[in-house]
Amino acid sequence: MELEELTITQIHRGLTKREFSARELTEAFLDRIERFDKKISAFLTVTKDISLRQAKKIDELVSRNEEIPILAGIPFAIKDVILVEGVKCTAGSKILENYIAPYDATCIKKLKSQGAIILGKTNLDEFAMGSSTEHSAFFPTKNPHDLSRVPGGSSGGSAAAVAANFCSFALGSDTCGSIRQPAAFCGVVGLKPTYGAVSRYGLIAMASSLDQIGPITKTVEDARIVFEAISGKDPLDSTSVQYPISNIQYPISNLRIGVPKEYFTCPVGSRMDSYGAKGIDPEVEKIVRSAIQKYEKAGAKIEEISIPYSTHHSLATYYLIMPSEVSANLARYDGIKYGYSTVDQKTEKPKNLMDVYLKSRGEGFGKEVKRRIMLGTYALSAGYYDAYYLKAQKVRTLIIKNFEKAFEKVDVIMTPTTPTPAFFLGEKTQDPLSMYLSDIYMAAVSLAGLPAISIPCGKVAPHHFENRHNTRDKFNRAKYGRGQSGGGLPVGLQIIAKPFEEEKILTIAEMFKKL
Amino acid sequence: MITKKEVEHLAKLARLGLAQKEMEEIQKDLSLILDYFNLLKEVNTEGVTPTSHPISAKPYLRKDEVLKQPSEKIQKLIELAPQKEKGCIKVKSIL
Numbered sequence: 001m002e003l004e005e006l007t008i009t010q011i012h013r014g015l016t017k018r019e020f021s022a023r024e025l026t027e028a029f030l031d032r033i034e035r036f037d038k039k040i041s042a043f044l045t046v047t048k049d050i051s052l053r054q055a056k057k058i059d060e061l062v063s064r065n066e067e068i069p070i071l072a073g074i075p076f077a078i079k080d081v082i083l084v085e086g087v088k089c090t091a092g093s094k095i096l097e098n099y100i101a102p103y104d105a106t107c108i109k110k111l112k113s114q115g116a117i118i119l120g121k122t123n124l125d126e127f128a129m130g131s132s133t134e135h136s137a138f139f140p141t142k143n144p145h146d147l148s149r150v151p152g153g154s155s156g157g158s159a160a161a162v163a164a165n166f167c168s169f170a171l172g173s174d175t176c177g178s179i180r181q182p183a184a185f186c187g188v189v190g191l192k193p194t195y196g197a198v199s200r201y202g203l204i205a206m207a208s209s210l211d212q213i214g215p216i217t218k219t220v221e222d223a224r225i226v227f228e229a230i231s232g233k234d235p236l237d238s239t240s241v242q243y244p245i246s247n248i249q250y251p252i253s254n255l256r257i258g259v260p261k262e263y264f265t266c267p268v269g270s271r272m273d274s275y276g277a278k279g280i281d282p283e284v285e286k287i288v289r290s291a292i293q294k295y296e297k298a299g300a301k302i303e304e305i306s307i308p309y310s311t312h313h314s315l316a317t318y319y320l321i322m323p324s325e326v327s328a329n330l331a332r333y334d335g336i337k338y339g340y341s342t343v344d345q346k347t348e349k350p351k352n353l354m355d356v357y358l359k360s361r362g363e364g365f366g367k368e369v370k371r372r373i374m375l376g377t378y379a380l381s382a383g384y385y386d387a388y389y390l391k392a393q394k395v396r397t398l399i400i401k402n403f404e405k406a407f408e409k410v411d412v413i414m415t416p417t418t419p420t421p422a423f424f425l426g427e428k429t430q431d432p433l434s435m436y437l438s439d440i441y442m443a444a445v446s447l448a449g450l451p452a453i454s455i456p457c458g459k460v461a462p463h464h465f466e467n468r469h470n471t472r473d474k475f476n477r478a479k480y481g482r483g484q485s486g487g488g489l490p491v492g493l494q495i496i497a498k499p500f501e502e503e504k505i506l507t508i509a510e511m512f513k514k515l
Numbered sequence: 516m517i518t519k520k521e522v523e524h525l526a527k528l529a530r531l532g533l534a535q536k537e538m539e540e541i542q543k544d545l546s547l548i549l550d551y552f553n554l555l556k557e558v559n560t561e562g563v564t565p566t567s568h569p570i571s572a573k574p575y576l577r578k579d580e581v582l583k584q585p586s587e588k589i590q591k592l593i594e595l596a597p598q599k600e601k602g603c604i605k606v607k608s609i610l
Contacts, residue, residue: 238576
């Protein structure tokens with residue numbers, strides 16, 4: 001087994017038993033990035049100097065026989081929307097292309113104090129707005145399972161980096177699936193913690209009532225280790241909360257799993273179809289259902305449940321609340337305090353303050369960001385506030401209540417993470433609504449602030465795509481080639497629990513490999 | 516359907532300088548997306564309290580006082596501004 005394929009516990013053991021040094025390990029990852037990231041484009045910045053400096057310190061500790069924390073010497077990557085002091089943080093945007101972070105995010109401070117090794121910053125959709133990493137202002141990232149397909153997004157660089165063994169684990173952020181969806185597309189584990197579980201201090205804000213940092217890892221065990229390291233209350237984030245992580249056992253014979261019917265039905269030709277939702281891919285449905293059946297065979301009780309408003313209505317609610325918060329949060333990019341400014345440019349000088357705003361923002365932001373700022377401005381503007389923003393906030397309450405009701409009957413809820421496996425590069429960039437729809441199974445969970453994990457639960461066989469008479473696929477095949485998904489495309493199983501029950505979903509997710 | 520005039524007004528409110536072509540694209544996209552929101556009309560929300568924060572934790576307030584920061588930290592923040600003078604951020608005249 002290559003060093004780059006090891007799990008966190010395996011690396012920890014190797015380091016403490018001196019089977020390899022932190023330097024050797026770090027160099028192995030750096031070398032792999034150097035050789036293969038040309039194809040994948042997962043990284044925006046590689047912090048070679050920092051990582052080797054950190055590795056040296058760990059090797060010194062080990063050589064002095066000092067005990068090291070579990071994450072000491074573990075090389076990881078960071079979505080480029082989380083600040084690392086002294087390192088560029090672009091948020092995937094031209095407007096922050098040359099922004100050097102003046103301080104560490106709280107989660108980075110925590111990982112640094114354990115001695116985790118920073119390999120670099122990963123690509124994302126601009127300001128984390130997107131589901132494919134194609135909205136990055138710099139370049140798209142490719143899916144390691146098939147280079148003609150997207151890795152998902154917005155944490156696409158992080159998920160691709162983990163899948164390609166460029167790092168041991170990565171940090172992502174999830175506002176409406178941005179950890180879970182790329183994890184599903186890349187065949188890795190992605191945990192979106194409860195809203196408030198991980199401090200957002202030092203995370204570039206997108207939609208503050210939804211944003212949450214979480215780990216993208218190779219195994220569920222790794223996700224647990226990273227989550228425990230980064231979670232907890234932080235005086236610098238007033239929404240952060242402390243809660244005990246208990247090692248409760250969940251015997252599978254007592255487990256009640258809810259399977260919401262809304263997540264499996266949206267037949268072609270139904271009303272929703274007019275919005276471009278083709279429903280769930282039958283192959284994805286089969287794989288997810290058979291994963292759930294494995295739990296049933298092991299003794300769990302499966303209950304079909306209904307969670308009203310948890311798919312399309314949730315997505316619509318999300319696309320009102322998120323842009324509203326975006327339009328307020330992104331007001332800070334004004335061409336004055338930091339980031340891209342028209343006053344720095346050689347072009348025509350701005351005449352007045354308004355001109356500085358209009359030009360700096362107009363030139364600095366990309367298309368999707370502008371679209372969302374405009375949408376949010378509309379939803380919040382006089383005359384529309386009640387009909388759109390307030391209405392969405394009320395529906396959000398109903399969605400939360402509907403989950404509460406569901407959890408009276410079941411312990412966890414299982415759904416597909418996404419309706420389809422990874423789509424082709426360029427397939428959805430011209431059609432914003434169809435891009436938004438790829439997050440349909442994750443919106444309700446985000447609105448309710450619930451914890452959820454996506455774990456790989458199987459692969460769609462490559463021949464499935466060869467046989468399909470789908471014009472869109474034919475078009476893409478003509479344009480991008482047949483794809484190289486020789487080993488198939490990963491499918492994700494989403495496991496959802498009540499707020500603060502990360503422990504439960506991690507335990508249940510961990511059972512899967514033994515079923 | 517959202518009008519061109521509305522788009523221009525919104526762009527000004529949002530302080531976004533948009534090219535003509537961008538205006539047209541956004542007009543088209545917003546109309547499509549707003550149409551999707553019609554779904555919510557069928558949800559009865561009478562008497563429902565709006566949610567702005569998904570987890571009802573106790574609000575955390577700190578004392579309203581200035582926390583003294585080291586001067587290097589302040590310097591670092593000022594350094595990020597495109598235009599500065601004598602340790603201050605330079606802004607075009609407001610009035």
